[in-house]
Amino acid sequence: MVRRGWQFQGEVLVSNVVLKSVCVVAVLLVLGCEPGDFGPLLDIPIAPVGKTRSPPFQLYRDYTYNIVIGLDPMKADEASCTPSLIAQNPGIPYPPCRELTPPHGAMSWTVTQGNKVVAEGGIDASPIDVVRGRPNSWAKDKAMGWDTYGGWIGHPGKDYVIEIDVQPSPVDLAQFHPRLALVKPFK
Secondary structure, rough: OOOOHHHHHHHHHHHHHHHHHHHHHHHHHHHOOOOOOOOEEEEEOOOOEEEEEEOOEOOOOEEEEEEEEEEEEEEOOHHHHHHHHHHHOOOOOOOOOEEOOOOOEEEEEEEOOOOOEEEEEOOOOOOEOOOOOOOOOOOOOOEEEEEEEEEHHHHHEEEEEEEEEEEOOOOOOHHHHHHHHHHHHOO
């Protein structure tokens, strides 16, 4: 039996209605979103030592915003990787590993709006560790490890700037392409 297109007009009409309904729902969901809902509000390279100042950025609502630092992993041979972690943290079992987060020096950050300091914090120096926070769904670089190092409650407005000051590290961080990102935790 051969079916002709006109015999399926009812089915086509129903599928068009369903498709339009799905599109309306998708548009409404997207309209309720704002920058930072599906990616970082800010993602910039930072100097391996010294100060880096972000370009001005805007916040869209009262929210807790997290400052995260990303570093490319440091390659390690499996024979020395796990024993070095166990030596730093006796009693904690580690799986075999082939890469680590490189050690880094202390970092401090300041958030300003206009010329007014609205938040500040710091990050202690960190030894070699397992790679964490990978892959983050918002990260542009899925191979990079990301750790959250603080945050603040931001309010809607323009002209926010983050300045981060990176102290010397036991290894040259330039080879690990350090980045700073500003993200909102998922709602």
